[in-house]
Amino acid sequence: MSKIGDKIKIHPLYVRIFHWINAVAMVLMIMSGWQIYNASPLFEWLEFPRSLTLGGWLGGGLQFHFAVMWVFVINLLIYFFVSILSGHYRRSMFPVTPMSILRDLGKALRGRLPHDVGHYNSVQKISYIGVIVLMLTVFLSGLAIWKSVQFQTIGLLFGGYEGARLVHFICMSLICAFIVMHLVLVAIVPSTFIPMITGWARKSAPVEKGVDHVA
Amino acid sequence: MLLKRRLAPLMLERTQPILNIERRAFMKQTLSLGALALLTGCDSIxxxxxxxxxxxxxxxxxDKAQGAIFDPNKLALTYEQKDVVDPFRFNAFYGEDEVVVVAEADYKLELSGMIADKASWTLAQLRELPQQSQITRHICVEGWSLIGKWGGPSFGDFLRKVGADTTAKYVGFKCADEYFTSLDMATALHPQTTMALTFNDKTIEPRNGFPFKIRVPTKLGFKNPKHVMEIFVTNxxxxxxxxxxxxxxxxxx
Known part of the structure; x- marks a missing residue:
């Protein structure tokens, strides 16, 4: 982690590029995915509002989904492997233990989790590990749906075609939950927003009292 | 949001599908602006x-990526007799009350394009060919899937028997209900691609594609044409x- 004065670099360039491409791709994938979902809903009680769907009709939704998927997947895989090879995950995400998660979650709920610029607490670590696993799973289950014959071995991991559809839906739902939490926490601690653009954060930035940074 | 490749010659010859598009459009109210342009006769869609x-x-x-991924020897999963859904779901671009009933007595399968022996085929002749059947999963572009059992002559064997140029790119289908679609040659020759004269060991019903449906387990449902009247091979x-x-x-x- 490099430092200039009281500023420290907390997000490497490749992470920021990944983050913003992923943000756009994810929104397009979810909105076009909802269009596709509506053509044959998995659950009778759930249909997505047309105003939140992309593509105008099923054919348009599919076109968006199968175009943007390349951006989403290539971006995700580059980020994933660079993060592993560069040691980013090892340094930033680990170690994380069930005990440390419980401890930090307890602190967070009592408003006593210290905000340490450039270091993730255990709740942050497990959230990011979780959403990365979800994105990889949504990719693999998507492959199993898209090419159910060619990638039938992957499909079997999810219990076949219909199983993959369900897993794909559940991953989407949990990713949506992550996005909501992520945006709420950035809104609560707005000083975390600029570093995801510039990479730099003020080491001495005043930390909002009693507010936990998990975004 | 409308993807239009080239305006297919078939589309020019036949106006009925456009009328059907219109009908579906107003029924479902899910049409894109591009398709609306089609309805209004604007051809710059x-x-x-x-x-x-x-x-x-x-x-x-x-299309190219899928062609590269396609393994001509990879078989779709097959299922058990107990998994077969019978009667099978009706699905088309029109309602079930408008199902086309082809008369067996008059029926002749026409062949055209890059095929050496273009003699037409009666149903009786098709039934005399060696038959195969599989229980496979039909997956609709909409996402739902159902398992069925389709049987009939191997389509690849049929193409070779009539001297189709198997180096050509496409096999096209014209159907009694004005539906039309086409397959890449590799998929047409796939061992599981079947001229489905039967569903669940019974003559296939009009609602499921009588006289026959091209059953392609390696494709989505809309690539499985029903009521096939003409098959042509083309580049x-x-x-x-x-x-x-x-x-x-x-x-x-």
Whole structure:
């Protein structure tokens, strides 16, 4: 982690590029995915509002989904492997233990989790590990749906075609939950927003009292 | 948001599908602006916006990617007799009350294009060919899936028997209900691609495609034409009813 004065670099360039491409791709994938979902809903009680769907009709939704998927997947895989090879995950995400998660979650709920610029607490670590696993799973289950014959071995991991559809839906739902939490926490601690653009954060930035940074 | 490749010659010859598009459009109210242009007779529906151009290019790219992924020897999973859904779901671009009933006595399967022996075939002749059957999963472009058992002559064997040029790119289908679609040659020759004269060991019903349906377990449902009247082999992209409106042409499973 490099430092200039009281500023420290907390997000490497490749992470920021990944983050913003992923943000756009994810929104397009979810909105076009909802269009596709509506053509044959998995659950009778759930249909997505047309105003939140992309593509105008099923054919348009599919076109968006199968175009943007390349951006989403290539971006995700580059980020994933660079993060592993560069040691980013090892340094930033680990170690994380069930005990440390419980401890930090307890602190967070009592408003006593210290905000340490450039270091993730255990709740942050497990959230990011979780959403990365979800994105990889949504990719693999998507492959199993898209090419159910060619990638039938992957499909079997999810219990076949219909199983993959369900897993794909559940991953989407949990990713949506992550996005909501992520945006709420950035809104609560707005000083975390600029570093995801510039990479730099003020080491001495005043930390909002009693507010936990998990975004 | 409409993907239009090339205007298929079939589309020009036949006006009925356009009328059917209109009917479905107003029934379902889910049409894109591009398709609305089609309804109003405007034929400049290609590439309306930069986004449409990108989506079209990506869909063409996806055709190539799927062609590369396609393994001609990879078989679709097969299931047990107890998994078969019978009666099978009716699905078409029109309602079940409008199902076309082809008369067996008059029926002749016509062959055209790059095929050496273009003699037509009666149903009796098709039934005399060696038959195969599999229990496979039918997956609709909408997402739902159902398992069925389809039986009939191997389509690949049929193409070779009539001297089709198997180096050609496409096999096209014209159907009694004005539906039309096309397959890449590799998929047409896939061992599980079947001229389905039967469903669940009984003569296939009109609602499921009588006289026969081309059953392609390695494709989405709309690539499985029913009530097939004519088969042609060509190197000119034939498109299809849904493909011309924006569904991805290859649509492999």
């Amino acid at each position: 290609e590439d309306n916006t930069p986004v449409d151009r990108i989506l079209k290019a990506m869909s063409n790219w996806n 000119d992209y034939p498109g299809g009813y849904w493909e011309n409106q924006g569904y991805n042409w290859f649509s492999g499973a």
